[in-house]
Amino acid sequence: xxxxxxxxxxxxxxxxxxxxxxxxxxxxxxxxxxxxxxxxxxxxxxxxxxxxxxxxxxxxxxxxxxxxxxxxxxxxxxxxxxxxxxxxxxxxxxxxxxxxxxxxxxxxxxxxxxxxxxxxxxxxxxxxxxxxxxxxxxxxxxxxxxxxxxxxxxxxxxxxxxxxxxxxxxxxxxx
Numbered sequence: 001x002x003x004x005x006x007x008x009x010x011x012x013x014x015x016x017x018x019x020x021x022x023x024x025x026x027x028x029x030x031x032x033x034x035x036x037x038x039x040x041x042x043x044x045x046x047x048x049x050x051x052x053x054x055x056x057x058x059x060x061x062x063x064x065x066x067x068x069x070x071x072x073x074x075x076x077x078x079x080x081x082x083x084x085x086x087x088x089x090x091x092x093x094x095x096x097x098x099x100x101x102x103x104x105x106x107x108x109x110x111x112x113x114x115x116x117x118x119x120x121x122x123x124x125x126x127x128x129x130x131x132x133x134x135x136x137x138x139x140x141x142x143x144x145x146x147x148x149x150x151x152x153x154x155x156x157x158x159x160x161x162x163x164x165x166x167x168x169x170x171x172x173x174x175x
Contacts, residue, residue: 004169012048014041020058021074027063034074038081047091050172053078054099054142056124057154060117068120072127079135095138095175099168100128102143102160105153114154140171 002011014037018028025032034055042048055078058064059071075098081087082096103121104114125141132139145167146160156164 001165001169001172004166005173012041012045018058019055020064021055021071022077023059023064023074025058032058035077035081038078042081042087042091042094048094049091050095050097050175051082052097052099052168052172053082054101057101057104060104060121061113062115062117063113066117066120068123068127071120071124072131075128076131076135079131079137083135083137095172096135097138097140097168097171097175098128098132099140099142100125102146102148102156105148105150107150108152110152110154138171138175140167142167 002009005011016032016037018025019032019034019037021034023033024030031037038053041051053075056071056075059074060066064070079096079098082094088094103124104117106114106116106118122143125143129139129141142164146156146164149155149157149160151157
């Protein structure tokens with residue numbers, strides 16, 4: 001993404017494996033709740049001109065009893081933080097891009113963690129798109145650009161990262 005945005009952009013990466021939209025993740029370390037992470041990012045990086053939010057893969061884990069409505073509600077909480085008038089005033093304003101990750105495929109060494117995800121994941125893009133429209137944010141369906149790695153069904157390989165980075169950069173530049 002940074003490569004495609006060019007030298008006049010400063011990209012701050014806040015990716016963290018295991019992060020969820022709103023849950024504590026008992027299989028990981030404390031504070032994997034993305035809402036806490038987003039608040040910290042807004043507080044520690046000021047001002048932000050644009051922010052991208054791409055979470056839900058970990059919310060699809062069986063341990064969280066995932067549903068389209070439940071995961072969308074977690075993402076709505078993230079948008080509540082990003083669109084909060086105080087947050088927007090501090091960042092003057094900050095544009096928001098909501099990205100739906102590509103659907104998870106139940107395969108490979110972690111397929112047991114995602115039991116049932118294939119039934120839910122493909123429905124998330126439409127739900128996210130409707131939420132983004134309702135909240136007035138931009139939306140990108142990463143599943144239209146890339147797919148999860150066939151090795152484990154959840155993560156992205158290097159080629160997918162490159163394609164997604166380019167697409168996100170183009171979308172952010174147009175905000």
